[in-house]
Amino acid sequence: MPVLLPTSLSEATQMLSDTPGATLLAGGTDLMVEVNFNHRKPNDVIALRHVPELSQWSLNKVAGTVFIGSAVPYKHMESGELAQLVPALAQAARTVGSPQIRAAGSIGGNLGTCSPAGDSLPVLSALDAIVHLASVNTTRDVPVSDFMVGPKRNSREQNEIILGVTLPIRNGRQGYAKVGVRNAMVISVASACFALQDGSPRIALGSVGPTVLRCPHAEQFLSQNLAADGSVSDDVAKEFGRLVSQESKPIDDHRSTAVYRRHAVGVLAQRLVQRGVQS
Numbered sequence: 001m002p003v004l005l006p007t008s009l010s011e012a013t014q015m016l017s018d019t020p021g022a023t024l025l026a027g028g029t030d031l032m033v034e035v036n037f038n039h040r041k042p043n044d045v046i047a048l049r050h051v052p053e054l055s056q057w058s059l060n061k062v063a064g065t066v067f068i069g070s071a072v073p074y075k076h077m078e079s080g081e082l083a084q085l086v087p088a089l090a091q092a093a094r095t096v097g098s099p100q101i102r103a104a105g106s107i108g109g110n111l112g113t114c115s116p117a118g119d120s121l122p123v124l125s126a127l128d129a130i131v132h133l134a135s136v137n138t139t140r141d142v143p144v145s146d147f148m149v150g151p152k153r154n155s156r157e158q159n160e161i162i163l164g165v166t167l168p169i170r171n172g173r174q175g176y177a178k179v180g181v182r183n184a185m186v187i188s189v190a191s192a193c194f195a196l197q198d199g200s201p202r203i204a205l206g207s208v209g210p211t212v213l214r215c216p217h218a219e220q221f222l223s224q225n226l227a228a229d230g231s232v233s234d235d236v237a238k239e240f241g242r243l244v245s246q247e248s249k250p251i252d253d254h255r256s257t258a259v260y261r262r263h264a265v266g267v268l269a270q271r272l273v274q275r276g277v278q279s
């Protein structure tokens with residue numbers, strides 16, 4: 001298959017416009033698996049790794065936000081300054097696949113595939129990330145909750161490239177945890193991101209619904225029951241976990257059962273809120 005290699009964003013969007021139906025390739029850790037199994041047969045591929053605008057991250061100190069380019073690999077999120085700014089993302093990144101996968105795989109690819117099990121996605125959801133998209137003539141910003149529309153479905157138009165995401169930097173505790181069928185190199189059977197941001201608790205769940213879910217009832221309960229220092233009693237944490245379980249919408253599949261997932265995600269939520277995870 002022909003592979004096009006743009007070296008700037010404007011070249012990439014122009015190539016996408018000139019080659020309708022072309023498939024975008026970032027790290028290839030999802031796409032090439034599908035190609036190898038004959039699940040996808042792209043006619044034309046546009047490889048994004050040489051587009052500098054997509055491979056950088058930047059801090060906006062005034063706004064208190066960080067922009068992460070769609071092709072920034074997980075290995076750059078695991079440690080260092082970015083990990084200090086968004087610790088839950090660092091924790092999620094560290095759980096993705098193996099070092100080889102983390103050297104290639106990206107947030108843009110996680111969003112592009114939009115699996116409910118994508119590890120970066122609960123973090124983006126809990127932090128109300130904005131997804132930036134660009135086509136040859138237009139740009140638009142979409143709240144991540146509107147971007148993820150269903151299992152492996154997103155609201156990207158065919159002629160759009162995901163530029164990256166903007167997230168608030170940490171101003172309270174946050175953490176990410178997942179459960180799988182083994183301890184490493186595993187796709188989650190349940191995952192959760194908890195963040196206390198601007199004083200308000202947020203919880204987002206992965207692998208327990210058609211897409212990543214927020215839990216408004218559990219969040220409201222917790223906001224009314226947090227101590228002044230942000231801590232919670234054992235009873236409040238337990239009730240929070242119960243409410244999170246109730247708001248999950250898991251199914252049985254080849255990885256796990258709905259009953260186990262519902263239980264597991266409640267335990268994760270309870271532990272995260274008590275742990276007050278730091279990076």
Ligand SMILES: Cc1cc2nc3c(=O)[nH]c(=O)nc-3n(C[C@H](O)[C@H](O)[C@H](O)COP(=O)(O)OP(=O)(O)OC[C@H]3O[C@@H](n4cnc5c(N)ncnc54)[C@H](O)[C@@H]3O)c2cc1C
Nearest residue numbers: 026027028029030031096097105106109110112118119162
């Ligand atoms: C062995 C193995 C283990 C894995 N373990 C995990 C894991 O633990 N957790 C996890 O979440 N995932 C895991 N994955 C899946 C994969 O690594 C992630 O989903 C990763 O984020 C994909 O990123 P990528 O850059 O490789 O995407 P690619 O494979 O390049 O692309 C994936 C999809 O996104 C689209 N896309 C990519 N970039 C853009 C863009 N800028 N704009 C628009 N569309 C775009 C592509 O067209 C394609 O449809 C694993 C994969 C493998 C092979």
